Amino acid sequence: MTDRDIAGGLAGKLAGKAKETAGTVLGDEELAREGRLQGAQVDAERDAARQAEEAEQREAEADLEAEKSANEVERRRLEAELAAKEREQAIESDRERAEREADEQARRAEAAAEAQRQAGQQAAAATELRAEAERMTDAQEAAELHREAAAAEARADAIDPEGDR
Secondary structure, three states, X not given: OOHHHHOOHHHHHHHHHHHHHHHHHHOOHHHHHHHHHHHHHHHHHHHHHHHHHHHHHHHHHHHHHHHHHHHHHHHHHHXXXXXXXXXXXXXXXXXXHHHHHHXXXXXXXXXXXXXXXXXXXXXXXXXXXXXXXXXXXXXXHHHHHHHHHHHHHHHHHHHOOOOOO
């Protein structure tokens, strides 16, 4: 095993502590210094790994926030699109309803006009019938008056056959 292989992790920390202790006990300042450096390097690597992990966490959180924002933008876009479609459907429904109402109103007006025309025709026919009936009655009355006049003249001639004429 080389010093490089031992430098990191818990094994590196323990090896550094062992070197530092051995250097102190043996009075070898170089060995003690190497042990402290190895311990400091392990601490620095651990801090760097922790910082890298925290940076990754922050990046993941930022990505998540960006994704949330993008989702929110998409949600609002979809809501706006849905609202626009609903407005279009409401407008179309209102147009169709207005068209049906107009058609129904035109149909009623046409039916009313036809009823009025038929009523006018019936009234005219009834007036013609009354006028014909009156003419017939007048003709009968005139014929009756002629008969009565003829009968009266015949009676008058019978009473005074030579009458003043």
